[in-house]
Every structure is written in C-alpha cells, then in structure tokens.
Amino acid sequence: MSSSAPPASQTTRVLVVGAGAIGSFYGTLLQSYGADVSVVCRSELDAVRKDGFHIESKRLGDRVFRPAQTLSAVADYQGGPPDFLLLSVKVVEGTDRAAMIRDAVGPRTAIVLIENGVEIEEEIAEAFPGNELISALAFVQVSRVAPGKVKHYAFGDLTFGNYPSGLSERSRQLAAMLDSGGIRCTLTENVVTxxxxxxxxxxVFNPISVLGGALDTGHILSGAEGEAFVRTAMREVCAVAAATGHPLPETLIDQFIEGTRKAPPYKTSMALDYENKRPMETEVILGNAVRAGRREGVAIPALESLYALMKMVEIKEAASRA
Known part of the structure; x- marks a missing residue:
C-alpha cells in the first residue's frame, strides 16, 4: 500500500514507539531535520519529560533531544495520527506489536519497523493492510547508559525499503530526513533479502556469544574451531535464505567474518541482554530462521543445535527472574 507524503508546507509528524537507545537516536536525527517528533517510553518517562534525551556521539556531536510529546502509551498521542510511526521495540516472546501501536495508526500513517530479525513484518502487515509498511535495518552501536542518556559508539546507517518489496515516495522522504541528520540511508527494493x-x-554470532558465556566477537573468532563452526552455521543460513527465494552472495560469509575480525571486539546485543538479565530476541534473530529452514525442508543441524541450547538458557534465565 502506498500513500502520499504530507504537503511540503506541513511539518512531518513522527511518533517513536519504543524510545530506547535506538528509537531515541533516530528520533533526534528526525527532529534535527525539523520534524515534530514524539516518543512513547515507559521506563524512563519521568527523566525524559524533565530533561529530554542526552545523546553523546563523537560522529554526530552531542545533542539534546526534547520530544514534542513524551508519553506512556500511544493512546495519549495528541494532534491526530502521525505521518510516520517508528516502532523500535525489542521483539521478544509475548510482545503484541500490533496492539501496542493500534491506537496511534491512522489511514495515512506509514509504519516503520526498526527491529531485528527475519520474517517479522507479516504480523504488522496483516494487522494494518491499508498502511504503508517500511522495513528498516539499523547498523549501529548505541546503548542507554543512564535514564535519558544514550551513548552512540559507532555506525548508525540504515537500510530500508517497502515491505514486501519496492520503494515509495514515503521511503524516499524518510531517507532524505535521516540523511540530513548526518547518517547514510541505503534504499533497497528487496528489503527481505x-x-x-x-x-x-x-x-550465528548472537547465540554463540550467549552460549559461550557472553563472549565478545574477538573470542568467537580467536580459534580455528570457532571460526569453522561460524562458517558452518552461516552456510546453513545461506541455504535457508536461498530456499525462501532470497539467495545471498557466496562472498558474504568471508566478507562478514573478515569485517568482524578487523573491528574492535564487542559483545552482541543478545550477549548484553543476557548479562543484564533481560529477555533476549532469540525467536526473531534465530528461531524464525530455524522455522523457515524446517518449512522449506533445509537441513540445518548447526542452527537447530544453537536454537535448542538457547531455549535451555532462556528457561534457566526465566526461572531466575521469577
């Protein structure tokens, strides 16, 4: 579904649902463009209402982001539906994302998913069949260091396009807004690929980092056995992607491994969640790929093993939080 962009004379209205580190980071870039940006954030509501978000970034410069509206629920959003609704919540088991945003979605609202995982769009596409859906992938190292305080370490670029395919005027408008804020947006007509x-x-790297006891990327690739296992699991992901109609370049495995080896060692998002006793995005990052492999009849013993072990860890972690 495609809808026209708001007239140039109107201020673009944006609602960020899930204004954690990633949501607030991209929210401040949109505000710097001149958009009217509001946020829904529950855990840091008082701090953000009082002082806004303080973004520390060597690449973009330190910024203070004071949302137009700081809300505890989308139903409290005032002034009519937003032009863009950015959904940037962690997709963990039991999260009803459609219910989370329903009260704010209008007929012209473009829904933007800045979330991890594969095969995550269909839930939203089915719930809002008349709305344009933009699927975005963030390549960024950013974290919350205190209530209302976010540190941007590196990167920040986005790749996005319309789901299930194509590019619309709204996608191009969003890219122009974010580009003006200082990051690079890559538009793709094949966002599922x-x-x-x-x-x-x-x-591959996320579950290995958890199962190894919060390993960083340097430790994962430090031995021949570790790298060999990474390559085996990556080949299985490639096989599943190809079976679903989205073949990946054969050179991508070498490219990713060498790029990871050259970068300073860091812990994956799931490893950080594991260390901080937070729910992990096992299902969308790994489980959906495993289920796609089963559905397509692809043999994926390494991925199946990683998934089974992650479920054991999750049961243990859930019991410790109970």
Missing part, C-alpha cells in the same frame, strides 16, 4: 543478509551474521 537485506534482512536475510543481516540474519547471516546475527543468527
């Missing part, structure tokens, strides 16, 4: 490309790294 782009998601599988990111899955090639995420579905």
């Amino acid at each position: 782009a998601r599988w490309q990111k899955c090639l790294w995420n579905a």
Whole structure:
C-alpha cells in the first residue's frame, strides 16, 4: 500500500514507539531535520519529560533531544495520527506489536519497523493492510547508559525499503530526513533479502556469544574451531535464505567474518541482554530462521543445535527472574 507524503508546507509528524537507545537516536536525527517528533517510553518517562534525551556521539556531536510529546502509551498521542510511526521495540516472546501501536495508526500513517530479525513484518502487515509498511535495518552501536542518556559508539546507517518489496515516495522522504541528520540511508527494493543478509551474521554470532558465556566477537573468532563452526552455521543460513527465494552472495560469509575480525571486539546485543538479565530476541534473530529452514525442508543441524541450547538458557534465565 502506498500513500502520499504530507504537503511540503506541513511539518512531518513522527511518533517513536519504543524510545530506547535506538528509537531515541533516530528520533533526534528526525527532529534535527525539523520534524515534530514524539516518543512513547515507559521506563524512563519521568527523566525524559524533565530533561529530554542526552545523546553523546563523537560522529554526530552531542545533542539534546526534547520530544514534542513524551508519553506512556500511544493512546495519549495528541494532534491526530502521525505521518510516520517508528516502532523500535525489542521483539521478544509475548510482545503484541500490533496492539501496542493500534491506537496511534491512522489511514495515512506509514509504519516503520526498526527491529531485528527475519520474517517479522507479516504480523504488522496483516494487522494494518491499508498502511504503508517500511522495513528498516539499523547498523549501529548505541546503548542507554543512564535514564535519558544514550551513548552512540559507532555506525548508525540504515537500510530500508517497502515491505514486501519496492520503494515509495514515503521511503524516499524518510531517507532524505535521516540523511540530513548526518547518517547514510541505503534504499533497497528487496528489503527481505537485506534482512536475510543481516540474519547471516546475527543468527550465528548472537547465540554463540550467549552460549559461550557472553563472549565478545574477538573470542568467537580467536580459534580455528570457532571460526569453522561460524562458517558452518552461516552456510546453513545461506541455504535457508536461498530456499525462501532470497539467495545471498557466496562472498558474504568471508566478507562478514573478515569485517568482524578487523573491528574492535564487542559483545552482541543478545550477549548484553543476557548479562543484564533481560529477555533476549532469540525467536526473531534465530528461531524464525530455524522455522523457515524446517518449512522449506533445509537441513540445518548447526542452527537447530544453537536454537535448542538457547531455549535451555532462556528457561534457566526465566526461572531466575521469577
């Protein structure tokens, strides 16, 4: 579904649902463009209402982001539906994302998913069949260091396009807004393939980092056995992607491994969640790839093993939080 952009004379209205580190980072870039940006954030509501978000970034410069409206629920959003609704919540088991945003979605609202995982769009597409859906992949190292305080370490670029395929005027408008804020946006007509490309790294390095006891990327690739296992699991992801109609370049495995080896060692998002006793995005990062492999009849013993072990860890972690 495609809808026209708001007239140039009107201020673009944006609602960020899930204004954690990623949501607030991209929210401040949109505000710097001149958009009217509001946020829904529950855990840091008082701090953000009082002082806004303080973004520390060597690449973009330190910024203070004071949302137009700081809300605890989308139903409290005032002034009519937003032009863009950015959904940037962690997709963990039990999260009803459609219910989370329903009260703010109008007939012209373009829904933008800045979230991890593969095969995550269908839930939203089915719930809002008349709305334009933009699927975005963030390549960024950013984290919340205190209530209302966010540190941007590196990167920040986005790749996005319309789901299930194509590019619209609204996607191009969003890219122009974010580009003006200082990051690079790559537009793609095949965003599902782009998601599988990111899955090639995420579905392998994330669970390994957790199962190894919060290993960083340097430790994962420090031995021949570790690298060999990474390559085996990555080949399985490639096989699943190809079976779903989204073949990946054969050179991508070498490219990702060498790029990871050259970068300073860091812990994956799931490893950080594991260390901080937070729910992990096992299902969308790994589970959806495993289920796609089963559905397509692809043999994926390494991915199946990683998934089974992750479920054991999740049961243990859930019991410790109870």
